[in-house]
Amino acid sequence: MSDSSEPVRTPVVLAEPPLERLIDARWTLGAAALLIVGGLAFGRLGPWEALLAVAFMALAAVVAPRRRRLVAAADGAAVAGLVSLETKAILSGLPEPVLVLDRRGLVLAFNEHAMAALGEIRAGEPVSFALRAPEVLDAVRAVSKSAEPQVVSYVERVPVERWREAHVAAGRVGSLGPSVIIVTLRDLTEQRRSERMRGDFVANASHELRTPLASLLGFIETLQGPARNDPDARERFLAIMRAQANRMARLIDDLLSLSRIELKAHVRPRALVDLSALARGVTDALGPLAKERGVELQLTVDPESVFVHGDRDELIRVAENLTENAIKYGQSGGRVDVAVRRGAGGGALLVVRDYGPGVAPEHLPRLTERFYRVDVAESRDKGGTGLGLALVKHIVQRHGGRLLIDSVPGQGASFTVALERAEDEPQDAAELPLKQAG
Ligand SMILES: Nc1ncnc2c1ncn2[C@@H]1O[C@H](COP(=O)(O)OP(=O)(O)O)[C@@H](O)[C@H]1O
Numbered sequence: 001m002s003d004s005s006e007p008v009r010t011p012v013v014l015a016e017p018p019l020e021r022l023i024d025a026r027w028t029l030g031a032a033a034l035l036i037v038g039g040l041a042f043g044r045l046g047p048w049e050a051l052l053a054v055a056f057m058a059l060a061a062v063v064a065p066r067r068r069r070l071v072a073a074a075d076g077a078a079v080a081g082l083v084s085l086e087t088k089a090i091l092s093g094l095p096e097p098v099l100v101l102d103r104r105g106l107v108l109a110f111n112e113h114a115m116a117a118l119g120e121i122r123a124g125e126p127v128s129f130a131l132r133a134p135e136v137l138d139a140v141r142a143v144s145k146s147a148e149p150q151v152v153s154y155v156e157r158v159p160v161e162r163w164r165e166a167h168v169a170a171g172r173v174g175s176l177g178p179s180v181i182i183v184t185l186r187d188l189t190e191q192r193r194s195e196r197m198r199g200d201f202v203a204n205a206s207h208e209l210r211t212p213l214a215s216l217l218g219f220i221e222t223l224q225g226p227a228r229n230d231p232d233a234r235e236r237f238l239a240i241m242r243a244q245a246n247r248m249a250r251l252i253d254d255l256l257s258l259s260r261i262e263l264k265a266h267v268r269p270r271a272l273v274d275l276s277a278l279a280r281g282v283t284d285a286l287g288p289l290a291k292e293r294g295v296e297l298q299l300t301v302d303p304e305s306v307f308v309h310g311d312r313d314e315l316i317r318v319a320e321n322l323t324e325n326a327i328k329y330g331q332s333g334g335r336v337d338v339a340v341r342r343g344a345g346g347g348a349l350l351v352v353r354d355y356g357p358g359v360a361p362e363h364l365p366r367l368t369e370r371f372y373r374v375d376v377a378e379s380r381d382k383g384g385t386g387l388g389l390a391l392v393k394h395i396v397q398r399h400g401g402r403l404l405i406d407s408v409p410g411q412g413a414s415f416t417v418a419l420e421r422a423e424d425e426p427q428d429a430a431e432l433p434l435k436q437a438g
């Protein structure tokens, strides 16, 4: 701890300036002065004696110990007693950690949030025992001197990194109560984290767009310059340029989808979707890609249809992304299994499994982060944007489901989407009453 916090750590009753104490004692001093003037007038006191009497009076007023309005002892019970039950009730209702200190920095009261945020706090103890940030202690000291409110931000490093902002202001407990210092803490950690993530995201997205753009510009220059009259080169370059432009378009599509899904993250889609039919549609559509890569694409669906509540187009994107990844990254396994089945306890499962190289365990937790790729060059080669699994995760979350990734390196990977099965399956719902009636 820095020594700048010492004055608060050792609670010292600030000595009042002599002039203030003289002013405080003005009535006693005035009465004594009258007596002295009287003594002078009746010739009972000589001028020197009168002067000496005045000097003694003034000295007594300045140095004599006085009863303070605020408790002098750092006694927990006595100190806490200064804060009314009403004030304590208000404190306990506030949503942020709040501490009330006396002007020397002793804790008078605090709420439960303060206890949760700071751990050990005790009434009557210096605030520096619980709150160690020198910035805040400086602010407390400044407010005790000038009553000018202060806002400081600081970071706690242990046990975990936490950003906080402390608002320190002077106040009064009740209309006649002692003047106090109120410290309110705000947790800025989430805000900082999301700011940092947004910054990273913009940097990543710009970088991903700039790479194909730079290559496009390079080819345009070459076509306008050295390759101007070379028809072979022109054909070759135009093909590459087309691929790069497609990649930019895919990236922009994915970015837009991601932001659209984030916008409605808290709205559960309610349409009834046949997961088996959906998986069939996706495997049919990806058949040609599988064939081109020499991968056998196999679909297994539960004999009973599996319905979920959701958004059809979004769930198609989920199945598409997972199956396409399995074909592209698991190509060497030569086989991809897609399955839809009923899970335990009313669940609906979509499982995509490949027999390729799989994913090393250290990459698993980060796989669904935006732009995270095990091998960036490989992903780019295969036309990837690094946003596929991020999209999958967001869609699954919006559906109230879970995405489970499992992999044994060398033996392949399996991606399972677990959703809640819809109860009101249309055939059953339509058939039941008829059967009962017949
Ligand atoms: N079935 C899989 N087998 C091995 N690695 C995979 C598989 N699916 C995804 N990955 C890894 O996860 C990364 C992120 O996937 P994704 O978000 O879909 O991005 P993209 O496919 O555009 O690269 C991929 O780049 C790849 O490294």
Ligand SMILES: [Mg+2]
Pocket (backbone or CB within 6 Å): 321, 324, 325, 384, 385, 386, 387, 388, 389
């Ligand atoms: Mg992908």
